[in-house]
Amino acid sequence: MKLPSPRGPVSDAVIAALVQAPHDFSAGDPDSDDDLHLTLFVLYELHYRGWDGVDDTWEWHPALLGLRARLEARFEAILRELPVPEATDDVPHALIEMTRETGGPSLSGYLRGRATREQFREFATHRSVYHLREADPHTFAIPRLAGPAKAALIEVQIDEYGGGVTHRMHQEMFKDTMTALGLDSTYGAYVDVVPWQTLANNNLMSLFGLHRRLRGALLGHLAAYEMTSTGPNRSYGNALRRLGGDAAATRFYDEHVEADAVHEQIAAFDMCGSFCAAEPELAADVLFGARCVLTLEDRWAEYVLSRWEAGESSLRT
Structure with missing residues (x-):
């Protein structure tokens, strides 16, 4: 890069x-x-x-x-200034409640019903910074866990990496989406044009991933990501079909609709639930990580939509 x-x-x-x-x-x-x-x-x-x-x-x-x-x-x-729910003995259900919040702007709804092809290309450009290395930041947690939590994380990551089959890796699937949209699928090609809000979303998972003390926050981040994925990805796939995308173009989103419906249960109960049972003192960190990703994603979506509604590009010129 x-x-x-x-x-x-x-x-x-x-x-x-x-x-x-x-x-x-x-x-x-x-x-x-x-x-x-x-x-x-x-x-x-x-x-x-x-x-x-x-x-x-x-x-x-x-x-x-x-x-x-x-x-x-x-x-x-x-x-750390973000409001986080009180630590609880039932972290999985606390995560479910957090991810059911609908106070943020619906970028997925806008894309499904109103976005132009150019706006969808911009959306994919933003997301490429993460999707072309999807799963990598969360993999840092594997050697820092043990027992059921580790097994659950590996189960999720195996799917993200396509079960060891290159063309099934989510990173590789997203390249097909970018190619169909006429975008450069080179790793990191668009770092220069995305705003700081996009970089902050990526930095968040790297911050959590590179510090063992924040392993609980990293698991909360992943759980919230998986638990809020199915509906939006269904909308993204339908939006791209509305704009003329074929099966190869939408495969990335369609795959997430199916996979993340399973992952959200594994992430909340088997991964975070087991982790908090083994290390209850880090339960608050799990909720902190979830709150961070939910808030930063909402703020990023609000920024993108505000630019589009003003008739402007959401990318840096």
């Missing part, structure tokens, strides 16, 4: 450093959400597939880790 263009002083300093051999450097504070989240995204990507022309030893460089910790603390402090 090619390094993106900077969006402020900190992302500028980091990107300028990464094209050189590893060395000590310092950076100040981000001057905007764009600068903060692009910098975090660039730093997190070093733990995934890396950047073209960037020395892999940067991944664990002390200067980068120190900067990342400072930016993460700023991001997490904002997240």
Whole structure:
């Protein structure tokens, strides 16, 4: 993946450093959400597939880790201000109640009934940042779990990775959707054009995934993701069919309608329920992770819809 263009002083300093051999450097504070989240995204990507022309030893460089910790603390402090339900002995049903909330804007409803083909292409562009590496952030939790919770997470992840069959991997299915829409399916092709709200959604799961102390939050994130997936993906598939998409184009969404109907039960009860039974002191973290993803997704949807309703693109120009 090619390094993106900077969006402020900190992302500028980091990107300028990464094209050189590893060395000590310092950076100040981000001057905007764009600068903060692009910098975090660039730093997190070093733990995934890396950047073209960037020395892999940067991944664990002390200067980068120190900067990342400072930016993460700023991001997490904002997240900790979100209202979270009281910890309970029945986390699965608490998750069910949280995911039944309907206070946010219905982006899926807009796409199903009103969106133009260009707007659907924009939607896919936003989502490509995650879907082209779908499941990878949550896989970080596997070695941090044991027993039934670990088995349940692996059951979900096996489906995400297509049971080991390349063309059935959700990452690969989404490439077919992008190709049908005339989009570039190269990994990370659209990082430069998505707004900070899209990057924040991706940074959230990386923040949870890369810290063992936040393993409960990562499971809550995944559970909320799976538990709110079936209906929207049905709408996305129907929207794309309305806009002329064929079976190959809609396969990604249709697959999620079927798979996530099963995953939501596994994630809530077998994964999160078992995890909280084994580590009850982390039950609040599970609910925190769910609240974070539900809130950030709502805010992202609100941003996208506000731009479309104003007759503007939701992407950066």
